[in-house]
Amino acid sequence: MSSATPPTPGTHDGSAALPEARGRLEQVLRAGNFAITTEIAPPDSANPQDVYDRAAVFQGFVDSMNATDGSGANCHMSSSAMCALLSRRGYETVMQISCRDRNRIAIQGDVLGASALGINNILCLTGDGVQAGDHPQAKPVFDLDSMSLLETITGLRDKHQFLSGRPLSQGPNVFLGAAENPFVPPFNLRAMRLAKKVAAGAQFIQTQYCFDLPRLRNFMHQCRDLGLLEKCFILPGVGPLASARAARWMRQNVPGVHIPDAIIERLDGAHDQKAEGRNICIEMIQALQEVEGVSGVHIMAHRQESSVPAIVQASGALSDRTPWAPEMETEPLASTATA
Amino acid sequence: MYSVRLWAARHPRIFEVAYNAFHPVLTRLQPVWKAMGEERSEKVVGKVEQLSKELLFDCKMCGQCILSSTGMSCSMNCPKSMRNGPCGGVMQNGHCEVKPEMRCVWLEAWEGSQKMRQSDLIQVVQTPVDHRLKGSSSWLREARRASQPQQEGRHE
Ligand code: SF4
Numbered sequence: 001m002s003s004a005t006p007p008t009p010g011t012h013d014g015s016a017a018l019p020e021a022r023g024r025l026e027q028v029l030r031a032g033n034f035a036i037t038t039e040i041a042p043p044d045s046a047n048p049q050d051v052y053d054r055a056a057v058f059q060g061f062v063d064s065m066n067a068t069d070g071s072g073a074n075c076h077m078s079s080s081a082m083c084a085l086l087s088r089r090g091y092e093t094v095m096q097i098s099c100r101d102r103n104r105i106a107i108q109g110d111v112l113g114a115s116a117l118g119i120n121n122i123l124c125l126t127g128d129g130v131q132a133g134d135h136p137q138a139k140p141v142f143d144l145d146s147m148s149l150l151e152t153i154t155g156l157r158d159k160h161q162f163l164s165g166r167p168l169s170q171g172p173n174v175f176l177g178a179a180e181n182p183f184v185p186p187f188n189l190r191a192m193r194l195a196k197k198v199a200a201g202a203q204f205i206q207t208q209y210c211f212d213l214p215r216l217r218n219f220m221h222q223c224r225d226l227g228l229l230e231k232c233f234i235l236p237g238v239g240p241l242a243s244a245r246a247a248r249w250m251r252q253n254v255p256g257v258h259i260p261d262a263i264i265e266r267l268d269g270a271h272d273q274k275a276e277g278r279n280i281c282i283e284m285i286q287a288l289q290e291v292e293g294v295s296g297v298h299i300m301a302h303r304q305e306s307s308v309p310a311i312v313q314a315s316g317a318l319s320d321r322t323p324w325a326p327e328m329e330t331e332p333l334a335s336t337a338t339a
Numbered sequence: 340m341y342s343v344r345l346w347a348a349r350h351p352r353i354f355e356v357a358y359n360a361f362h363p364v365l366t367r368l369q370p371v372w373k374a375m376g377e378e379r380s381e382k383v384v385g386k387v388e389q390l391s392k393e394l395l396f397d398c399k400m401c402g403q404c405i406l407s408s409t410g411m412s413c414s415m416n417c418p419k420s421m422r423n424g425p426c427g428g429v430m431q432n433g434h435c436e437v438k439p440e441m442r443c444v445w446l447e448a449w450e451g452s453q454k455m456r457q458s459d460l461i462q463v464v465q466t467p468v469d470h471r472l473k474g475s476s477s478w479l480r481e482a483r484r485a486s487q488p489q490q491e492g493r494h495e
Contacts, residue, residue, distance in 0.1 A: 104467060128428060129437035140418070142419045143420075145422055147424070148423065148464075148465070148467040185433045186446050188449075192462060193424040193425070196424060196462060196464055200423075200464050256426075256429070258431060
């Protein structure tokens, strides 16, 4: 397939067409394609095979995978190790860094190490509070916040220096991302806060789950008015809800998740709630393709990872494009891409 | 005290005016602070600062006060020490994800900042906290800075 993105596994050199792009995700976005990223849940194990198995589910359907960093303040394999393992196989990954568990000394060291290991995308997060996870006894660090984390890594990359001012012989050449949640208060501050993140160095944005299109549209209008649409790529978060019960639980228990009543009622009324959850997700991806300034979607399908290929397929978001996958070097994925 | 803190963040203009009047006085007194020596001036001014700001803003004496950029809502009361705006976990009712009984300090900050003359200061990206300064007086630091205008730097 001619539109398949070229393989540049785990390297910084980008493609000939877009020499300034650091990896395939950045290439896809800069080329104006509708990008698909997804979340890959790190295993509770020390076995690399567990990581590869989880990645194989998505291959050929996503442009990049975000390896979460202790998401929900629960302990799992580290994001940097996941990304390092995956980029050796040629997968494009987004390493997530949360400010909750490490201070500025540890984080800067990790960023240099990650870049040396071939990781070229980093998402800067503040992180959930420790109370949300399985180790509520832990000391919350929060030495930096997502904003100062962005500035710190921008400094490493562009000024070639640590936060202390000490110089680096080579900076980490990374594409920097940040998160935003347009679905929680204060609504009128969210776009402005995004502007602040862009000023601090954010180049792409992945949002919290979008189940409320009007709120997203409102946010995107505000972003446009602030001139942000030309300065960063925005990928709203989407995901399939497993059932009305699961949706209620998430709304109640997962910080920052907003699910309107209409969605829950629709699930409640469905014969097959799981299928309905996927349909809602597919329709959302289709609707988002029409929203000005939306550059792609970030699919978070926790415990429903196997449904991601079908969702992507049904949404038509990839058009005739096949994101690169390791197997493509030996045999084309034509059969799965059209399945 | 939480109720006083809420009141203060809802009337930030009063404190903006008060501090703008107070700041030049502190700066003019810089020779006095210098003559007293750093330790003694820190003890006296720092104590007054601590008592008044603790009462009004639940101040944590981080030593690098940004109240005028945060609508007079002390961001050090955020359980995640956010210095640059609210996290993504604010509840739909505007309360904090970590301390559900408290309203998110950044909602107070945003609303407060809009009532202040320098309402756009909230848009400035704040550098990370310098943990060495905890417990020291921001007032004296500001007075020292203002009396040496040519000196540049991140926190001094
Ligand atoms: S909800 Fe507000 S106060 Fe609570 S942790 Fe987030 S930013 Fe801080």
